[in-house]
Amino acid sequence: MLWHAIAPVRRYTKVSHDVMRHPRLNSDAKVLISYVQGLPEGQVDRALSEHAREVGIKGRRYQAAKELLVVNGFVHERKVPGARGLWATHQLFSNVPLSDADARALWREAGVGVDTAPSAQSPAVGEPGGRSVGHQLPVDEELGENSFRPPTQALDSGVELAALSGEEAQVERVLLSLRECRRDLRLGVAEARSLVALAVEWLRRGVSGAELRQVLSSGLPPGRVRSAVGFLRHRLVQKMPEAPVPVPVLPVPVPEAAPAPEPAPEPPAVVAPIITCQGPGNEHVFRSYGGATECADCQQAAAWARWAERRAADLGIDLAEDAAAAVEAGRDPDGWRSRLAAAAASGVGTASETGVTDGT
Incomplete structure (x- = not known):
């Protein structure tokens, strides 16, 4: 670039390079420092x-430039009690950064903030007067509704x-997760608790938690939403689904x-008929099961007699000469048993004499 500069000989203000090249001050803040530094004492x-x-x-x-001047130490402000019980805001401007x-120290030297005696009149405060500062609104601001929303007050720790x-x-x-959708939908715990009763009614009418979040955060x-709690309460009431x-x-008819x-x-109990036993000995009767013609005692005596005959045949003893007597004797425990034992003893002697054994 071309550089052409003529040093003024009158009506100029010396501005430090530290101010003009300050990395944290914008152009408006630098212009304010230059302008106020060159003001005459009467203004x-x-x-x-x-x-x-x-x-x-x-x-x-202006608000952004003033904030930069305050943060970097070029402007200091303090509120002090003034006359007639009113408060006044004093500003200290410097073209070099100053600490608090x-x-x-500069305010004390200038006598700013010295306690003033209360008014002697009764009452101490007279008629209200006009505002000393802030009587004009910013020109480029919209004169509509205020979009500022104060932060939610914290709950008392004792509650x-x-x-x-x-x-x-x-x-x-x-409700507390809506802050993730948009920052202006941030709710405090107390505000969320005031909307819980309305939101629970949505769940009772068949709406899930995800669907409720979609309804409150869409459209x-x-x-910017001025009041998150008021906006959400209006939606919960106006968009409430119909009750089932x-x-x-x-x-249900009961058959x-x-x-x-x-x-x-x-089935009738089957009673075995009583018949006369066909076995030897005295006539006697018994109940016949399965078509039996002899009683159990006669069947047993006949079985023993058959066994005795087979045993006597094996020993070579002839017991057939009086079979009826043998059967009858078999009914007596000391009958055919003793007779068979005696015959077996005599047969053993005969077999030993003839050299024939029964092979056992």
């Missing part, structure tokens, strides 16, 4: 905002919140109980 009692308005710095531009201690049920805790989490108006219609319960089946008649 320094005016507020900084009035000087900024003269150089065309208004509204948000340096600013207090204990009531315990919530499962549904209430669920909707409280949904938001452009710009109860379905009438018709009585008549079928009669219990009659128990099957028990």
Whole structure:
């Protein structure tokens, strides 16, 4: 670039390079320092905002420039009690950064903040007067509704919140999570608790927690929501789904109980007939099972007689000469047993003499 500069010989202000090259000051803040530094002594009692308005710095531009000057130590402000019980705001401007201690020392030297005696009149405060500062609104600001929303007040630490049920805790989490969708939907705990009763009714009407969050966070108006709690309460009321219609319960006809089946008649007990035993000996009767013709005693005696005959045949003894007597004797425990034992003993002797054995 080409550089052409002519040093002025009058009506100029010396500005430090530290100010003009300050990395944290914007152009408006540097212009204010240069302008106020060159003011004559008769105009320094005016507020900084009035000087900024003269150089065309208004509204948000002025607020941003003033904040940078305060943060970097070029401007200091303090409120002190004034006459007649009113408070006054004093400003200290410097073209070099000053610490808070340096600013207090300058205020003490200038006598700013010295306690003033109360008014002697009764009452101490007279008729209300006009406002000393802030009587003009910024020109470039919209004169519409105020979009500022103060932060939610913190709950008193001594106040204990009531315990919530499962549904209430669920909707409280949904309401507090809306800050993730847009920052202006941020709710405090107390504000969320005031909306829990309305939100729970949505769950009772069949809406899930995810659907409730979608309804509250979709279709938001452009710009900034002034009051999150008021906006969400309006939506919860106006978009409340209809209550489910109860379905009438018709009585179910109960079929008549079928009669219990009659128990099957028990089969008649089979009684074996009494017949006369066909066995030897005295005539006697017994109950015949399975077509038996002899009683159990006769069957047993006949079995023993057959066994005795086979045994006698094996030993070579002839017991057939009086079979009836042998059978009859078999009924006596000391009959055919003793006879068979005696015959076996005599047969053993005969076999030993003839050299024939029974092979056992």
